[in-house]
Amino acid sequence: MNIPFTSRDAAHQAPGVVIDRDSKITAVEAYSDAFRDLVNDRVGWRGEPARKLRLSSEADWNFVCVAMDILGDASLALHNFLRFGLDGPTRYDETGEKYLRLYGLLSAAYIQQQAALKLHKLMNCTAQKTFKSNADKLQIRSLRHQLASHSLDYFDFGDRTTSAFVPVRIDLGGFNCTVTENRGDRSMSYDLRTALVEHCDFMLELLDTIYEKSYKTLFKSHESKQIEHKAKLEDLRKIKAGYLILRSTSPDTPSVVLVPLKGRQQDA
Numbered sequence: 134m135n136i137p138f139t140s141r142d143a144a145h146q147a148p149g150v151v152i153d154r155d156s157k158i159t160a161v162e163a164y165s166d167a168f169r170d171l172v173n174d175r176v177g178w179r180g181e182p183a184r185k186l187r188l189s190s191e192a193d194w195n196f197v198c199v200a201m202d203i204l205g206d207a208s209l210a211l212h213n214f215l216r217f218g219l220d221g222p223t224r225y226d227e228t229g230e231k232y233l234r235l236y237g238l239l240s241a242a243y244i245q246q247q248a249a250l251k252l253h254k255l256m257n258c259t260a261q262k263t264f265k266s267n268a269d270k271l272q273i274r275s276l277r278h279q280l281a282s283h284s285l286d287y288f289d290f291g292d293r294t295t296s297a298f299v300p301v302r303i304d305l306g307g308f309n310c311t312v313t314e315n316r317g318d319r320s321m322s323y324d325l326r327t328a329l330v331e332h333c334d335f336m337l338e339l340l341d342t343i344y345e346k347s348y349k350t351l352f353k354s355h356e357s358k359q360i361e362h363k364a365k366l367e368d369l370r371k372i373k374a375g376y377l378i379l380r381s382t383s384p385d386t387p388s389v390v391l392v393p394l395k396g397r398q399q400d401a
Contacts, residue, residue: 156375157329157330157333157334157337158208158211158212158215158329158333159372160333160337160369160372160373161204161208161245161333161336161337161340162205162208163369163372164336164337164340164341164344164369164373165201165204165205165208165340166205167344167365167366167369168201168252168340168343168344168347169201170365171344171347171348171351171362171365172186172197172201172347174358174362175351175352182194182197185351186256186351187257187350187351188255189255193255196251196255197252197255199248200248200249200251200252200255201248201252203244203245203247203248204245204248204249207241207242207244207245207248208245210237210238210241211238211241211242211245211329214234214237214238214241214325214329215326215329217234218234218306218307218308218325219231219234219235219238219305219306219307219308219309219310219325220234220306220307221234228302228305231305231306232300232305235280235281235300235305235310236280236281238273238325238329239273239276239277239280239281240277240281242273242274242277242329242332243273243274243277243281245332245336246268246271246274246332246335246336249336249339249340249343250264250265250268250339252343253339253342253343256343256346256347256350257346257350258342258343258346259346260342264339264342267335268335271328271331271332271335272323272327272328272331273325273328273329273331273332274332276310276312276323276328279298279312280298280299280300280310280312284297284298284299285297296314296315296318297314297315298312298313298314299312299313300312300313301313301320304322308324308325308326309322309323309324309325310322310323310325311323337373341366341369341370341373344362344366344369345366348362348363348365348366371391376391376392377391377392378391378392379391379392
């Protein structure tokens, strides 16, 4: 039986399937790659990409290209973090590397969110304020603001106060990050793997919206292309739901085999 590997993804989780964290980032990559293919399908090799994508200006084409690159580059960084945690692949207990990997993780997740939000806006998708609001509620985004950009001037819009934040060095390792506010007013510990799962869930919903709106708009007058990209989105939603999709090249086997991915428990 010859069944080559095609892809992983998910949209509505399969009953009884707990999705592996790394497969969630793989699903984000699948959506990112699919969107790039969709853009290439519409633009082709004959110029005028901004017009073909119905962008507001010629300059917006640059933002589309850079945003697509950032989505993929950031996923590589997040894969590496899930593999090695804050400690990294080194066999030494190197405190400096922990800090670099913490700051790198927070920056990678943030710029990936920003890239997707930019594409969402460029493709004239709806609910832009809602997605931005949901992004602001993510743990990993708050941690980025507290530890990697506004450590001495973090403004809390809820109680209208400004605070200082710093990670607790002795608790920094593996996938744990403990944060203290001001001079120890309070401390909070975060599981960075859980924060990444939340990030991926947000990214998948956002990228799903971008893909659906884009193919319906860009191929409005091309029925065959509508059918093709609708089928691709259905595949992406299966990957998003936690299935491994295998396509057979043999007449003796089903053309599509859906294999549920039984990943690690979310709190493992």
